[in-house]
Amino acid sequence: MSLIVQKFGGSSVADPEKIRRVAKRVGETADKGNKVVVVVSAMGDTTDDLIALAKKINIKLPAREMDMLLSTGEQQSIALLSMALLGMGYKAISLTGEQAGVQTDKVYGKAKITYITPTRLEEELAKGNIVIVAGFQGVDAQGDVHTLGRGGSDTSAVALAIGLNADYCEIYTDVDGVYTADPRVVPKAQKLSTISFDEMMEMASLGAGVLQPRSVEVAKRFNMPICVRSSFNYNEGTMVQEVKDMKNLENEITISGVACDNNVLKITVFEVPDYPGTAAQLFTVLGQEKVNVDMIVQSGDMLHATNISFTTGQEDKTNMESILQEATTKIGANGFMISDDIAKVSIVGAGMITNPGVAAKMFQVLADNNINIEMISTSEIKVSCVVKASEAKKAVLALHTAFKLDAE
Amino acid sequence: MSLIVQKFGGSSVADPEKIRRVAKRVGETADKGNKVVVVVSAMGDTTDDLIALAKKINIKLPAREMDMLLSTGEQQSIALLSMALLGMGYKAISLTGEQAGVQTDKVYGKAKITYITPTRLEEELAKGNIVIVAGFQGVDAQGDVHTLGRGGSDTSAVALAIGLNADYCEIYTDVDGVYTADPRVVPKAQKLSTISFDEMMEMASLGAGVLQPRSVEVAKRFNMPICVRSSFNYNEGTMVQEVKDMKNLENEITISGVACDNNVLKITVFEVPDYPGTAAQLFTVLGQEKVNVDMIVQSGDMLHATNISFTTGQEDKTNMESILQEATTKIGANGFMISDDIAKVSIVGAGMITNPGVAAKMFQVLADNNINIEMISTSEIKVSCVVKASEAKKAVLALHTAFKLDAE
Numbered sequence: 001m002s003l004i005v006q007k008f009g010g011s012s013v014a015d016p017e018k019i020r021r022v023a024k025r026v027g028e029t030a031d032k033g034n035k036v037v038v039v040v041s042a043m044g045d046t047t048d049d050l051i052a053l054a055k056k057i058n059i060k061l062p063a064r065e066m067d068m069l070l071s072t073g074e075q076q077s078i079a080l081l082s083m084a085l086l087g088m089g090y091k092a093i094s095l096t097g098e099q100a101g102v103q104t105d106k107v108y109g110k111a112k113i114t115y116i117t118p119t120r121l122e123e124e125l126a127k128g129n130i131v132i133v134a135g136f137q138g139v140d141a142q143g144d145v146h147t148l149g150r151g152g153s154d155t156s157a158v159a160l161a162i163g164l165n166a167d168y169c170e171i172y173t174d175v176d177g178v179y180t181a182d183p184r185v186v187p188k189a190q191k192l193s194t195i196s197f198d199e200m201m202e203m204a205s206l207g208a209g210v211l212q213p214r215s216v217e218v219a220k221r222f223n224m225p226i227c228v229r230s231s232f233n234y235n236e237g238t239m240v241q242e243v244k245d246m247k248n249l250e251n252e253i254t255i256s257g258v259a260c261d262n263n264v265l266k267i268t269v270f271e272v273p274d275y276p277g278t279a280a281q282l283f284t285v286l287g288q289e290k291v292n293v294d295m296i297v298q299s300g301d302m303l304h305a306t307n308i309s310f311t312t313g314q315e316d317k318t319n320m321e322s323i324l325q326e327a328t329t330k331i332g333a334n335g336f337m338i339s340d341d342i343a344k345v346s347i348v349g350a351g352m353i354t355n356p357g358v359a360a361k362m363f364q365v366l367a368d369n370n371i372n373i374e375m376i377s378t379s380e381i382k383v384s385c386v387v388k389a390s391e392a393k394k395a396v397l398a399l400h401t402a403f404k405l406d407a408e
Numbered sequence: 409m410s411l412i413v414q415k416f417g418g419s420s421v422a423d424p425e426k427i428r429r430v431a432k433r434v435g436e437t438a439d440k441g442n443k444v445v446v447v448v449s450a451m452g453d454t455t456d457d458l459i460a461l462a463k464k465i466n467i468k469l470p471a472r473e474m475d476m477l478l479s480t481g482e483q484q485s486i487a488l489l490s491m492a493l494l495g496m497g498y499k500a501i502s503l504t505g506e507q508a509g510v511q512t513d514k515v516y517g518k519a520k521i522t523y524i525t526p527t528r529l530e531e532e533l534a535k536g537n538i539v540i541v542a543g544f545q546g547v548d549a550q551g552d553v554h555t556l557g558r559g560g561s562d563t564s565a566v567a568l569a570i571g572l573n574a575d576y577c578e579i580y581t582d583v584d585g586v587y588t589a590d591p592r593v594v595p596k597a598q599k600l601s602t603i604s605f606d607e608m609m610e611m612a613s614l615g616a617g618v619l620q621p622r623s624v625e626v627a628k629r630f631n632m633p634i635c636v637r638s639s640f641n642y643n644e645g646t647m648v649q650e651v652k653d654m655k656n657l658e659n660e661i662t663i664s665g666v667a668c669d670n671n672v673l674k675i676t677v678f679e680v681p682d683y684p685g686t687a688a689q690l691f692t693v694l695g696q697e698k699v700n701v702d703m704i705v706q707s708g709d710m711l712h713a714t715n716i717s718f719t720t721g722q723e724d725k726t727n728m729e730s731i732l733q734e735a736t737t738k739i740g741a742n743g744f745m746i747s748d749d750i751a752k753v754s755i756v757g758a759g760m761i762t763n764p765g766v767a768a769k770m771f772q773v774l775a776d777n778n779i780n781i782e783m784i785s786t787s788e789i790k791v792s793c794v795v796k797a798s799e800a801k802k803a804v805l806a807l808h809t810a811f812k813l814d815a816e
Contacts, residue, residue: 016464050484056424057488058495065494068502069487072480076458079477080465086473087466094476099551120551143507143528 002167003125004029007039007135007157012172012231013077014044016084023084025172025231026130030090035125037164039135039157040081042073063108064144067137071097071145074134074153082132093124094132098145101163102138102156110149113138113156113218116163125164133160154215162222168239169224171211172231177238178203178210180257180405185396188406192256193236196243199256200226202348202382206259216240243350255349255358258399260392262343264294265312266374267324271305271334278331279308285327291316295344295377295386305334309375311386314340342374343392346384347399359383365402371395410575411533412437415447415543415565420580420639421485422452431492433580433639434538438498443533445572447543447565448489450481471516472552475545479505479553482542482561490540500538503529506553508539509571510546510564518557521546521564521626524571533572541568562623570630576647577632579619580639585646586611586618588665588813593804596814600664601644604651607664608634610756610790614667624648651758663757663766666807668800670751672702673720674782675732679713679742686739687716693735699724703752703785703794713742717783719794722748750782751800754792755807767791773810779803 006026013019022040030036041047050069054061078094085092101117124131135153139145148155154171161169178200179189195203197220204213210228219226219240229237272278279298286293296310312320317340324336352358362383366373371394375386387395400406414434421427430448438444458477462469486502493500509525532539543561547553556563562579569577586608587597603611605628612621618636627634627648637645680686687706694701704718720728725748732744760766770791774781779802783794795803808814 016461019465053424054488054491057427058491060495062491062494065487065490065502068490068504069484072483075480075483076477079473080462082473082476083462083466083470086470087468094473096476096553145504 001033001035003035003037003164005037005039005157005161005164005166005169007153007169007171008041008231009153009173010041010044010046010077011174013040013081016080019043019077019080020084022231023081023088023090026081027085027088027090030130036130037121037125037160037166038081038130038132039153039160040074040077040132041135041153042070043077043080046073046076067108067145067147070147071134071137074136078132078134085130085132090130091128092130092132094134095121095124096134097137097156098139098143100131100133100160102133102159104138104140104146104148106140106144106146108146110152111138111140111146113148113159116159118160118163121160121164151212152214154212155218158215158219158224158226162218162224166224168227169219170227170229170237171215172229173210174230174232175210175228176230176233176235177228178240178257181396181400182260185260185393186258186400186406189400190405190407192238194239194241194243195256196350197240198381199348199350200240202346202379203257203259206261206344206346206348206382206384211240255347255352255403255405257348258396258403258405259346259348260343260396261346262389262392263314264340264342264344264386265314265317265320266309266339266342266386267312267320267336268307268309268339269324269328269333269336270307272308273332274304274306278333281331282308282327282333285330286323289319289323291320291323295375295384297375311342311344311375341389342386343389344384344386345392345395345399346382347403348382350381352381352383361402362399365398366395369394369398371398409441409443411443411445411572413445413447413565413569413572413574413577414580415561415578416449416580416639417561418449418452418454418485419582421448421489424488427451427485427488428492430580430639431489431496431498434489435493435496435498438538444538445529445533445568445574446489446538446540447561447568448482448485448540449543449561450478451485451488454481454484475516475553475555478555479542479545482544486540486542493538493540498538499536500540501532502540502542503532504542505545505564506547506551508541508568510541510567512546512548512554512556514548514552514554516554518560519546519548519554521556521567524567526568526571529568529572559620560622562620563626566623566627566632566634570626570632574632576635577627578635578637578645579623580637581618582638582640583618583636584638584641584643585636586648586665589804589808590668593668593801594666594808594814597808598813598815600646602647602649602651603664604758605648606789607756607758608648610754610787611665611667614669614752614754614756614790614792619648663755663760663811663813665756666804666811666813667754667756668751668804669754670797670800671722672748672750672752672794673722673725673728674717674747674750674794675720675728675744676715676717676747677732677736677741677744678715680716681740682713686741689739690716690735690741693738694731697727697731699728699731703783703792705783719750719752719783749797750794751797752792752794753800753803753807754790755811756790758789760789760791769810770807773806774803777802777806779806
């Protein structure tokens with residue numbers, strides 16, 4: 001008998017029929033003698049509908065009240081899923097984030113889980129209940145409701161699995177698992193049977209979109225295996241877990257996948273005066289404005305000035321113009337340019353650091369395909385190149401083939 | 409400076425525009441230097457919509473999960489009303505029933521409030537906030553959400569007013585206050601400026617529909633004045649409070665109003681064997697089935713048997729047939745008849761008991777108008793007669809005139 005936490009997203013519980021389908025799936029897991037905790041998101045577009053409603057009342061969307069409002073979406077799904085299970089003859093009970101013991105910090109809209117006190121949850125499991133928990137939410141020490149930010153239900157599920165010492169956490173989604181590349185872009189992409197936490201974290205943050213990067217980070221820290229699988233079929237999914245075998249070191253295929261992120265903004269600041277502290281000043285201003293800077297390249301081809309380029313996510317586009325106006329004036333730079341017509345293509349692989357030729361091979365493949373590299377960044381398990389958006393697909397296909405990831 | 413609890417029903421907060429209108433009204437009360445706590449119901453048809461959704465999933469509507477589901481309606485309204493007030497520049501905060509310290513018993517669907525612990529509420533008021541509290545809900549000792557049953561928000565408001573030691577509780581509705589009769593039936597009905605708790609309780613339970621009888625009962629026990637007034641205008645409403653003046657004793661007008669309840673079911677059980685205990689047996693069966701019996705009349709015109717007639721609410725109609733089948737067989741009665749074509753017309757007045765002629769006058773007025781009385785019941789402050797439904801309106805008009813309640 002295992003203790004399994006299963007998470008179903010909003011599209012899986014979008015209407016009564018889908019809720020019953022999820023209930024059937026959950027029931028099957030319980031029928032096998034497992035203890036099951038289910039984490040669900042709000043039904044379909046509920047969250048967006050509530051945001052639209054709130055905007056009609058107060059365009060500023062006050063943070064605390066938004067959390068009070070939005071957390072009702074998950075509360076509705078847990079009640080309905082529990083009713084569906086009861087209707088099928090299972091013992092089931094729904095718990096809000098608060099009742100499930102999900103404690104958060106005091107940040108509204110994107111709270112972090114501080115700890116889990118699963119007393120009630122364990123009691124209900126001991127009574128033989130399937131326990132349905134509202135994802136995306138928790139309460140602070142004062143009892144105020146906080147949401148975890150978009151996609152926070154993945155993190156809820158992983159955190160509950162850890163708090164309960166579950167055997168593993170299943171994340172149900174609309175794809176079969178984690179692929180070597182986006183199957184919509186690369187028809188020959190292959191499903192990975194396992195992937196390490198580190199690789200998954202890179203894949204997630206590089207736009208693979210299957211899991212919330214935060215949830216993988218938490219899973220890694222507490223070594224909680226995650227199984228990503230489809231809610232539409234019974235195919236085996238991908239296990240995200242600590243990979244300890246030495247296969248990668250001896251195998252030519254050292255990379256797990258090719259990721260592509262189109263949500264990139266590239267900014268170049270021209271002729272930044274070249275004396276100590278100016279770059280720091282620039283990034284201090286950006287930091288104060290909560291701009292999340294990713295890659296940075298400095299090109300020093302002038303005598304007393306350099307150009308500095310960096311990337312951020314496109315969500316920062318709205319205020320970027322005014323922020324840069326302020327920053328460039330402050331440091332005495334000669335203007336800036338913002339470009340969103342780019343993409344970041346990355347190869348990810350845990351064995352990469354032991355194969356110094358991998359980065360060189362990536363650059364060579366891109367060069368062979370006449371794809372210009374605008375920026376480069378590397379880490380222990382990935383190499384990322386910024387290319388023109390129009391060339392991203394060609395780059396992904398070429399890299400997928402070159403690194404022998406194509407299915408036969 | 410007063411501390412006032414204001415309650416707005418679902419139709420008052422049915423859409424963003426109406427929510428803003430309520431916010432304006434609440435803000436005006438705060439502008440006068442008052443501390444304000446606002447209790448709101450779910451928006452418009454939200455509760456009915458959620459019930460319909462649940463029925464698509466599990467027709468049995470499991471009680472605990474229904475409360476989990478339905479309580480989200482009020483949570484949404486409080487967040488939105490709070491946002492509206494914040495948008496107008498007021499300090500405001502929303503609290504769920506739990507956060508406001510509303511503790512209930514463990515009954516789902518129609519819980520009773522056991523006590524109020526207004527610590528958090530008082531803290532927020534002390535910070536200068538207008539506090540918006542979710543009506544219709546509370547939590548039990550284990551932290552499970554319970555709803556108070558239809559119309560429970562009135563009771564929430566009164567209970568919070570008592571817990572906070574408020575000056576009074578305002579219930580906003582779609583009429584100007586409490587009238588001597590339903591103005592839709594009696595055009596000459598007059599608005600009462602004050603009415604006693606006892607009278608209001610009778611009026612409420614006799615179908616006046618302005619206040620929940622339970623809320624009046626609670627208000628009476630703790631002597632909390634309730635002001636019933638319209639959310640659509642600024643007319644003075646009706647104060648429901650302890651009335652101590654002696655006016656009624658010396659005034660010919662001893663009654664406060666004429667009420668009419670069409671939600672009545674009359675049951676006659678024929679030829680009930682006339683030996684001790686049979687009537688008790690009949691009403692024991694009805695009690696076990698949670699049938700709420702109101703008036704009872706026994707007519708003993710046969711040698712060894714009597715007919716027993718009683719009334720209940722029409723909500724009991726569904727199962728009445730099978731319940732009576734069982735009960736009549738058990739006691740050896742000779743069949744039964746169920747009729748819903750009746751109405752209960754009542755005159756209500758605190759001074760009634762000191763005027764023994766009042767009941768006689770009522771029967772005379774009905775007789776003069778050729779209205780047949782099917783059943784009679786009396787209490788210290790009311791006389792009720794069951795008449796044919798088709799004659800109820802005529803009865804109400806005649807009584808209203810005869811007891812000099814008509815406006816000039």
